[in-house]
Amino acid sequence: MTAQPAKKLLVLPGDGIGPEVMREVTRIITWLEEKRGLSFDITEDLVGGASLAEYGEPIRDEVIEKARAADAVLFGSVGDPRWNHVGFDKRPELAILKLRQELALFANLRPAKVFDALVDASTLKPDVVRGLDIMIVRETVGGIYFGNPRGIETLPDGSKRGINTEVYTTSEIERVARVAFDLARKRSGRVCSVEKCNVMESGLLWKEVVTDLHAREYKDVELSHMLADNCAMQLVRNPRQFDVIVTGNLFGDILSDLASMLTGSLGMLPSATLGAADSHGKLPALYEPIHGSAPDIAGQGIANPIAQILSFAMLLRYSFNMQDEGQLIEDAVSNVLESGLRTADIMSDGKTRVSTSVMGDAILGELDK
Amino acid sequence: MTAQPAKKLLVLPGDGIGPEVMREVTRIITWLEEKRGLSFDITEDLVGGASLAEYGEPIRDEVIEKARAADAVLFGSVGDPRWNHVGFDKRPELAILKLRQELALFANLRPAKVFDALVDASTLKPDVVRGLDIMIVRETVGGIYFGNPRGIETLPDGSKRGINTEVYTTSEIERVARVAFDLARKRSGRVCSVEKCNVMESGLLWKEVVTDLHAREYKDVELSHMLADNCAMQLVRNPRQFDVIVTGNLFGDILSDLASMLTGSLGMLPSATLGAADSHGKLPALYEPIHGSAPDIAGQGIANPIAQILSFAMLLRYSFNMQDEGQLIEDAVSNVLESGLRTADIMSDGKTRVSTSVMGDAILGELDK
Ligand SMILES: CC(C)[C@H](C(=O)O)[C@@H](O)C(=O)O
Numbered sequence: 001m002t003a004q005p006a007k008k009l010l011v012l013p014g015d016g017i018g019p020e021v022m023r024e025v026t027r028i029i030t031w032l033e034e035k036r037g038l039s040f041d042i043t044e045d046l047v048g049g050a051s052l053a054e055y056g057e058p059i060r061d062e063v064i065e066k067a068r069a070a071d072a073v074l075f076g077s078v079g080d081p082r083w084n085h086v087g088f089d090k091r092p093e094l095a096i097l098k099l100r101q102e103l104a105l106f107a108n109l110r111p112a113k114v115f116d117a118l119v120d121a122s123t124l125k126p127d128v129v130r131g132l133d134i135m136i137v138r139e140t141v142g143g144i145y146f147g148n149p150r151g152i153e154t155l156p157d158g159s160k161r162g163i164n165t166e167v168y169t170t171s172e173i174e175r176v177a178r179v180a181f182d183l184a185r186k187r188s189g190r191v192c193s194v195e196k197c198n199v200m201e202s203g204l205l206w207k208e209v210v211t212d213l214h215a216r217e218y219k220d221v222e223l224s225h226m227l228a229d230n231c232a233m234q235l236v237r238n239p240r241q242f243d244v245i246v247t248g249n250l251f252g253d254i255l256s257d258l259a260s261m262l263t264g265s266l267g268m269l270p271s272a273t274l275g276a277a278d279s280h281g282k283l284p285a286l287y288e289p290i291h292g293s294a295p296d297i298a299g300q301g302i303a304n305p306i307a308q309i310l311s312f313a314m315l316l317r318y319s320f321n322m323q324d325e326g327q328l329i330e331d332a333v334s335n336v337l338e339s340g341l342r343t344a345d346i347m348s349d350g351k352t353r354v355s356t357s358v359m360g361d362a363i364l365g366e367l368d369k
Numbered sequence: 370m371t372a373q374p375a376k377k378l379l380v381l382p383g384d385g386i387g388p389e390v391m392r393e394v395t396r397i398i399t400w401l402e403e404k405r406g407l408s409f410d411i412t413e414d415l416v417g418g419a420s421l422a423e424y425g426e427p428i429r430d431e432v433i434e435k436a437r438a439a440d441a442v443l444f445g446s447v448g449d450p451r452w453n454h455v456g457f458d459k460r461p462e463l464a465i466l467k468l469r470q471e472l473a474l475f476a477n478l479r480p481a482k483v484f485d486a487l488v489d490a491s492t493l494k495p496d497v498v499r500g501l502d503i504m505i506v507r508e509t510v511g512g513i514y515f516g517n518p519r520g521i522e523t524l525p526d527g528s529k530r531g532i533n534t535e536v537y538t539t540s541e542i543e544r545v546a547r548v549a550f551d552l553a554r555k556r557s558g559r560v561c562s563v564e565k566c567n568v569m570e571s572g573l574l575w576k577e578v579v580t581d582l583h584a585r586e587y588k589d590v591e592l593s594h595m596l597a598d599n600c601a602m603q604l605v606r607n608p609r610q611f612d613v614i615v616t617g618n619l620f621g622d623i624l625s626d627l628a629s630m631l632t633g634s635l636g637m638l639p640s641a642t643l644g645a646a647d648s649h650g651k652l653p654a655l656y657e658p659i660h661g662s663a664p665d666i667a668g669q670g671i672a673n674p675i676a677q678i679l680s681f682a683m684l685l686r687y688s689f690n691m692q693d694e695g696q697l698i699e700d701a702v703s704n705v706l707e708s709g710l711r712t713a714d715i716m717s718d719g720k721t722r723v724s725t726s727v728m729g730d731a732i733l734g735e736l737d738k
């Protein structure tokens with residue numbers, strides 16, 4: 001029993017497979033409360049298409065406030081093709097975009113790691129990906145996602161013009177580069193900064209700011225620079241050349257998805273999106289799986305719950321400083337994989353195919369050992 | 370002998386390995402003139418770092434005018450790290466950007482094709498890439514590469530702000546989509562249009578315009594839509610699902626490089642960038658290998674000349690309507706690969722490693738047969 005007040009956790013399952021995989025996390029939370037004497041102050045709410053259906057908006061201000069008040073947010077996934085034609089201000093995706101921006105969650109940490117037991121799940125040759133362990137640090141509250149002017153205007157002849165603006169300032173670049181350098185110090189000590197400085201001035205500024213910060217404060221870290229198109233190629237050619245990659249919002253979106261697909265097991269990969277600690281040391285933080293809402297398999301009970309479970313383990317470690325419990329969960333997941341159980345997405349010859357809930361059962365069973 | 374005037378060809382070798390691989394093309398041109406009675410009106414000039422060194426600018430107006438006057442441009446590659454720190458208006462890359470824009474070369478056709486003899490050169494499993502044949506149609510004169518406002522400004526506190534603007538209009542999207550649909554009709558009849566419509570209004574307009582054009586004129590072609598991040602993943606997961614991909618300038622830059630790296634033989638892939646035919650039926654066109662200037666191996670005589678040679682074959686077919694000669698060259702390349710010769714980039718066990726010029730000799734030898 002701990003004397004600290006129960007940690008406040010906001011749970012936002014979202015759309016598609018979100019609720020299914022989140023259910024397995026709540027079973028683990030119950031286990032932690034019953035068997036480890038922990039207690040969490042949990043609130044759950046709707047976001048994305050689920051919130052649009054109920055409240056007519058992808059996320060309510062009330063939910064943003066709950067997120068601000070929480071010690072951490074555990075997010076599922078948003079996106080639902082049924083809302084494809086409803087207009088730009090009614091996209092389910094606005095839920096995650098607003099959370100990132102309102103809470104100033106500027107650094108998205110996306111690991112691309114190959115689990116030894118799953119090396120064959122990759123479409124890449126085992127020799128190319130065995131032992132792969134990249135961390136992509138993606139800026140998430142700036143760039144072309146949020147810059148103004150933006151919109152679609154009608155021209156005099158009736159045709160249209162779509163506009164978006166990429167903006168990055170010195171301070172926006174510096175704070176996310178700092179996260180990357182700090183992480184590299186705890187890893188293999190190498191950062192690769194990625195932009196298109198040969199075409200975009202915002203990329204040129206990106207490169208300059210990262211170079212300056214490195215010279216001033218991080219000379220012990222090895223820094224390299226790469227163009228985004230080359231980075232996409234190098235991730236396919238020889239992904240193990242990378243340790244930490246730091247890049248802007250749009251390139252990060254594409255390159256981190258690419259990197260995670262190299263592992264062949266998207267259903268395994270968690271992520272964290274972090275803000276800046278306030279004067280009381282409180283760090284705004286949101287954890288979510290890398291995979292999306294996967295509407296094509298939603299409701300069938302076959303989704304892989306592991307990315308969501310590992311996102312929760314990451315939350316326990318980073319936000320609640322519960323290292324032991326994080327480790328327990330990560331070990332349980334490893335052991336279940338070693339024992340040969342697989343959900344459909346990571347299935348291979350000779351393994352046992354199981355449903356979402358049987359995978360959850362097995363992980364709980366391991367925790368009980 | 371033909372009664373037509375000799376076709377005007379502008380040859381721009383550029384930087385790095387550009388001149389080395391272009392040399393092998395000029396030997397083939399000589400062969401065509403001597404052995405097939407063809408005659409070409411050839412001009413050669415400097416671009417990129419080579420032009421910066423000689424004239425202080427990456428491309429002279431005079432060269433743009435020569436390109437405009439030519440029946441086709443054969444381009445090598447530009448980019449030279451020695452010019453990295455010289456300022457945004459002195460980048461070697463401006464040579465290709467200006468050529469694209471001044472000649473309104475709006476559609477870049479980039480095939481990603483796996484040669485049977487080279488299936489093992491890919492880092493992907495043979496089963497995933499065998500028979501791969503994708504055509505990426507990338508818009509090349511619009512989007513964030515050319516939009517205004519752009520630049521780096523200094524803020525009152527001395528920090529900086531980098532800005533770029535993504536702009537697409539209905540007509541810019543329509544003309545490149547038309548190229549993609551027309552190509553699909555000659556291939557497997559499928560187009561996948563790629564954007565980030567869940568985040569960018571310019572992407573939303575892109576999707577709408579492609580959808581409308583399809584409904585009006587191309588119902589016989591199968592059209593699908595994909596987000597750019599998902600497309601990067603799908604290219605790794607199952608690249609053979611694609612036939613023609615059409616996308617904007619920036620996404621096209623990244624995704625086409627990614628797609629070509631899937632083949633494992635970047636040194637093999639040609640590309641064409643086309644404009645709109647004028648009232649005399651003259652089509653502005655530039656041909657270049659997909660690979661860049663590869664400064665790390667320049668001057669060693671080990672670069673693969675095949676992408677440059679196949680770019681020339683593509684030029685003969687598309688711009689000069691010399692189908693037989695195009696075919697001759699393509700067959701010669703195939704036969705040389707079948708015979709087991711390989712440059713370093715596509716080397717594998719049991720094959721014979723050869724230099725740039727020996728590869729050129731072998732292709733000429735095949736032509737002579
Ligand atoms: C849902 C979508 C808006 C989002 C993004 O593009 O950032 C997603 O792709 C991600 O990477 O988290």
Ligand SMILES: CC(C)[C@H](C(=O)O)[C@@H](O)C(=O)O
Nearest residue numbers: 198199229447462465466622
């Ligand atoms: C050289 C560079 C400006 C260019 C681009 O980004 O378009 C290159 O990467 C390409 O794809 O042709």
